[in-house]
Amino acid sequence: MNLDNLYRFIFQNRNVRGELVQLSTSLDQMLLSHEYPMPVKQLLAELVAATSLLTATLKFEGDIAVQVQGDGPVRFAAVNGTEQQQFRGVVRMQADITGDSFRQLIGEGYMVVTITPKQGERYQGIIPLSGDSLASTLEAYFAQSEQLPTRLYLYTDIQAQHCRAAGFMLQVLPVDQQKAKTDFDDLVMLSNTLTHDEMFNLDIEQLLYRLFHQEEVELFPAQPVSFVCGCSKEKCSSAIISLGAEVINEHILEGKLDISCEYCNKIYHFDTDDLSTLLQQL
Numbered sequence: 001m002n003l004d005n006l007y008r009f010i011f012q013n014r015n016v017r018g019e020l021v022q023l024s025t026s027l028d029q030m031l032l033s034h035e036y037p038m039p040v041k042q043l044l045a046e047l048v049a050a051t052s053l054l055t056a057t058l059k060f061e062g063d064i065a066v067q068v069q070g071d072g073p074v075r076f077a078a079v080n081g082t083e084q085q086q087f088r089g090v091v092r093m094q095a096d097i098t099g100d101s102f103r104q105l106i107g108e109g110y111m112v113v114t115i116t117p118k119q120g121e122r123y124q125g126i127i128p129l130s131g132d133s134l135a136s137t138l139e140a141y142f143a144q145s146e147q148l149p150t151r152l153y154l155y156t157d158i159q160a161q162h163c164r165a166a167g168f169m170l171q172v173l174p175v176d177q178q179k180a181k182t183d184f185d186d187l188v189m190l191s192n193t194l195t196h197d198e199m200f201n202l203d204i205e206q207l208l209y210r211l212f213h214q215e216e217v218e219l220f221p222a223q224p225v226s227f228v229c230g231c232s233k234e235k236c237s238s239a240i241i242s243l244g245a246e247v248i249n250e251h252i253l254e255g256k257l258d259i260s261c262e263y264c265n266k267i268y269h270f271d272t273d274d275l276s277t278l279l280q281q282l
Helices: 025-031 038-055 102-106 132-144 177-192 196-201 204-212 233-244 245-254 270-278
Strands: 005-011 015-024 062-070 075-082 086-093 111-115 122-129 151-156 165-170 216-218 257-259 267-271
Touching: 005 102, 005 204, 015 038, 015 177, 015 204, 025 038, 025 086, 025 165, 038 062, 038 075, 038 086, 038 102, 038 132, 038 151, 038 270, 062 102, 062 132, 075 102, 111 132, 122 132, 132 151, 151 177, 151 196, 165 196, 177 204, 196 204, 204 216, 233 245, 233 257, 233 267, 233 270, 245 270, 257 270, 267 270
Parallel strands: none
Antiparallel strands: 005 015, 005 216, 015 165, 062 075, 062 111, 075 086, 111 122, 151 165, 257 267
């Protein structure tokens, strides 16, 4: 398995496009610094793979934030991804985990997809959760927002010391819809035979040949996927300054202020000298 790459491909004689993402090291960098329960790690891993597939559909510079919110034990789960395939994610829980399926974790709720181009207006789509999987909810999102038949497959392999995830997507091209739908149905039937072991143990060329050896598939160069938190002591300093003099003085009296990044769990320490320096910048 080629690690931490996203691949795009098209079918020469079919009106369908495809994407495949495989994640390993980048996922470990995000998940292993947290003590999330195993089902929560699986949920977040699926969300990362799904967000990677969505960002690959961007035709401009920008980012996508995919959030699921509900009344279950997991109140909020979100992943941000950029067109450069850099991601970060977080989960917030409000109760003990008592199940491991998507709906047992999230309960009743909705998904929010926010697309923010570097130039232009932000777009936000909100849809209710459907079915008992993240994949089915995302398929409903594509049907509503782009009105293009889309099929997603999400896979995870979550171990105590190592995590992997993968995603596979087929989507109709915006051309002759009747022919495209027939092409799509044929290719989905083949894709339904893909197994968990094949997704994690075959490289991209082997996998596409196994599924579509009777098709003419054009595979584009891989795009690396990486975990990029983006936190820094400078950003924490700016956040402290925004709290105002009264709050900063309270922490000076306490002797310190520690800030933990919710994405990577790194802790930034500010002693009284650091806080006094920030106070002078007000």
